[in-house]
Amino acid sequence: MAGQSDQLVKPGIGRGLLDVYGDRFLLKLLVRKEIKIRYRGSVLGLMWSYVKPLMQFLIYFIALGIFLNLERGTPNYAIYLFSGIVLVNFFTESLSNATRSIVDNRDLIRKIYLPRELFPVATVWVSAAHFLPQLLVLIGACLFVGWTPSILQIAAAILIFVMVAVLGTGLGLMFGAVNVYFRDSENIVDMIVMVVTWASPVLYVWTMVERVMGEWFWVYMLNPMTVAVEVFHWTFWEPTLKANQPVSDTMPPDLLNFWLPVSMIISVAILFIGQLMFRRLSVHFAQEL
Amino acid sequence: MTSHGHVAISCIGVRKQFVLRHTRSLKEALVWLVKGRKGDLSKKFQALNHVSLEVKQGETVALLGLNGSGKSTLLKLISGVLQPDGGTVRTRGRVAGLIEVGAGFHHDLSGRDNVYLNGAILGMSEKQIDEMFDSIVEFSEIGEFIDTEVKFYSSGMYLRLAFSIAVHTDPEVFLIDEILAVGDEPFQRKCIAKIKELAEKGKTLFVVSHDLDLVATVCERGVLLEHGEIVMDGDVHEVVGELRRRSATV
Numbered sequence A: 001m002a003g004q005s006d007q008l009v010k011p012g013i014g015r016g017l018l019d020v021y022g023d024r025f026l027l028k029l030l031v032r033k034e035i036k037i038r039y040r041g042s043v044l045g046l047m048w049s050y051v052k053p054l055m056q057f058l059i060y061f062i063a064l065g066i067f068l069n070l071e072r073g074t075p076n077y078a079i080y081l082f083s084g085i086v087l088v089n090f091f092t093e094s095l096s097n098a099t100r101s102i103v104d105n106r107d108l109i110r111k112i113y114l115p116r117e118l119f120p121v122a123t124v125w126v127s128a129a130h131f132l133p134q135l136l137v138l139i140g141a142c143l144f145v146g147w148t149p150s151i152l153q154i155a156a157a158i159l160i161f162v163m164v165a166v167l168g169t170g171l172g173l174m175f176g177a178v179n180v181y182f183r184d185s186e187n188i189v190d191m192i193v194m195v196v197t198w199a200s201p202v203l204y205v206w207t208m209v210e211r212v213m214g215e216w217f218w219v220y221m222l223n224p225m226t227v228a229v230e231v232f233h234w235t236f237w238e239p240t241l242k243a244n245q246p247v248s249d250t251m252p253p254d255l256l257n258f259w260l261p262v263s264m265i266i267s268v269a270i271l272f273i274g275q276l277m278f279r280r281l282s283v284h285f286a287q288e289l
Numbered sequence B: 001m002t003s004h005g006h007v008a009i010s011c012i013g014v015r016k017q018f019v020l021r022h023t024r025s026l027k028e029a030l031v032w033l034v035k036g037r038k039g040d041l042s043k044k045f046q047a048l049n050h051v052s053l054e055v056k057q058g059e060t061v062a063l064l065g066l067n068g069s070g071k072s073t074l075l076k077l078i079s080g081v082l083q084p085d086g087g088t089v090r091t092r093g094r095v096a097g098l099i100e101v102g103a104g105f106h107h108d109l110s111g112r113d114n115v116y117l118n119g120a121i122l123g124m125s126e127k128q129i130d131e132m133f134d135s136i137v138e139f140s141e142i143g144e145f146i147d148t149e150v151k152f153y154s155s156g157m158y159l160r161l162a163f164s165i166a167v168h169t170d171p172e173v174f175l176i177d178e179i180l181a182v183g184d185e186p187f188q189r190k191c192i193a194k195i196k197e198l199a200e201k202g203k204t205l206f207v208v209s210h211d212l213d214l215v216a217t218v219c220e221r222g223v224l225l226e227h228g229e230i231v232m233d234g235d236v237h238e239v240v241g242e243l244r245r246r247s248a249t250v
């Protein structure tokens, strides 16, 4: 910044997400503030980020695993279920909080110029801070039942984490910006959040979908969250299966060599479009809020 | 008179209009579209009209005008919060808007956390805040309360801390909107002394205040806005006199 101080520049015209990278210190403080404030006055504090998904897990496990007996056909169904839940939670929390982030920070945005992308990006980091403890629980459970992942599987899971963060940021930028003009955006996102848990193979297995959709199964695979959840299953669930627990088709065909690159391209494209929309709309944030 | 250098703020033919929208819901917007866009969903309001203005580095300018004449709007355009609908606004060097002290404060954080957060929001680096921290606390007279949550501060303490952070950000251009009357009498005097000190150091000041006598002692130049247009630009005493005359006849 100091280098430009001797030139006349137009104020309030930033470089979007690049500015966020330049402002990492402020980003760090915003993330820390969010986490502090989220759990102010609560005894359990960050522990709540374990309690909520565990509760969710128990409900699904009892209702679907035991009552509907999905556990029978899917060995280690608990691991299968939990690895999907934590990832989908990371996505839905990122998206719904990013959508609200601009309106929630209206007092600041109306008075001081900041790269506005900071707010959605900060919420995605906060979601990541909630995701990591859950991931540790998942890894603990995996190790308990004998988890032997390959390096490639670990690398794929990290890649998926980044991809879901990119997807959440991209959609968060879109819906967060639109939310300034039409508060309906929040309701649309609430609906997406509800659908996502069911529109990806978190609770059931992909072969059930293929049986119904037949040659249209590729439509289901276009959803990046489907691919993300399947790769998480490949990393966390498949290596826990013993030789005497055979599952015929653990993964959809061409998951890694075709669908993974496709969903990465889709996610990056959504981030790109989200940034473009955000830039167009953010010009008038201060006066519309 | 101090000698002035480069242009610090340049506004050329700046226009700003606000849309007074009646709806925030998609439903009403859709109904309006379906009904063939009958009627107006929004009303336009011209807040600034062809404002051209140049402020040199080191100048101290008072922006004067009645309520609603567009003073805050102009400051927000210069700070980058708003973008003009026509014309160009350009600035040189770091601009800090003391548009509202404590805008970035969070009630549930301690004074210390707020110093860091607010400092970073106003563009300071971690190192700068570390170095300035003691000086910020000293100027604010907050003392041992610095580790108390801000919601337990009195309004005076709150404003003092916020003002103290703002004046320590050390930008080249200061935009000050209606915040000179901060806290109690003694602290107000201290604030004004600090602002005069900034002016003497060669900082560019662009000040909006209702306190005309005060503004006349701090600034050299006055700019008078009326209904979004500049109607007078000159020595601050003359402009203050003109404003007094105009408000007397209203």
Ligand SMILES: Nc1ncnc2c1ncn2[C@@H]1O[C@H](COP(=O)(O)OP(=O)(O)O)[C@@H](O)[C@H]1O
Residues within 6 Å of the ligand: A286, A287, A288, B018, B019, B020, B045, B047, B065, B066, B067, B068, B069, B070, B071, B072, B073, B074
């Ligand atoms: N975000 C906004 N949306 C609509 N109208 C606005 C907005 N901000 C300011 N205005 C209008 O613009 C005019 C100028 O406002 P302002 O610049 O705040 O005046 P001043 O600071 O001189 O009192 C006022 O009539 C105000 O109602």
Ligand SMILES: [Mg+2]
Residues within 6 Å of the ligand: B071, B072, B073
């Ligand atoms: Mg004002």
